[in-house]
Amino acid sequence: MQKKMRIRVAIDGPAAAGKSTVAKRLAKMLSFVYIDTGAMYRALTLEVLKENIPLDDEEKILALLKKTSIELKQQEGEQLVFVNGEDVTAKIRENDVSKAVSHVAKLPSIREEMVKRQRELAENVNVIMDGRDIGTNVIPDAEVKVFLIASVEERAKRRYEENVKKGIPSDLETLKKEIAERDKRDMEREHAPLERASDAVAIDTTNLTIDDVVEKILTLINQVRDQQL
Secondary structure, eight states, X not given: OOOOOOOEEEEEOSTTSSHHHHHHHXXXXXXXXXXXXXXXXXXXXXXXXXXTOOTTOHHHHHHHHHTOOEEEEEETTEXXXXXXXXXXXXXXXXXXXXXXXXXXXXXXXXXXHHHHHHHHHTTTSOEEEEESSIIIIISTTOSEEEEEEOXXXXXXXXXXXXXXXXXXXXXXXXXXXXXXXXXXXXXXXXXXXSOOOTTOEEEEOTTOOHHHHHHHHHHHHHHHHHHHO
């Protein structure tokens, strides 16, 4: 019996390195399922803030997660995020959520539950999943692993421009500080820290266009496809 071919692409990297933009474009081009794991943590964080739960109260946050439905839906090439049936796609990108999400995401039991959900989403499909521990923890046996990097200055500039387009008030210097702090928390957390998988291909996006990065990852995907034929 012929083995079913599938390709799972894990795209990791720090905040604002271009993961989601690149992953969305690749998924659309290839008709792969796109899973934005960061959006799932943001969705939970939105609920935590709404319920006024302390960001370090792991027990209460886990209880909240277990009764919270988080759905990722594809619509006209865009991913929409729903929490308990409500479209929160815009809300999860607001500054209060951005500032709080890494505190929620570092909690071990929260990551364990989220990883379980993410693995279920990635079963038996061609998938592009982006986050911070996809290649090391969520799907460590992914066929393609990429680790995107960029300078703090460049990432802050990108996030600033993204926020301006969305009408979200932003300050560039504040964003630089927040991104550097986020990097530190992500890399130093005890459970599934941000790190490059030993077999991941590192791509520095600082001086590359989105098209350049997409082309590099497409080359990796096509190499795997050729090997599977």
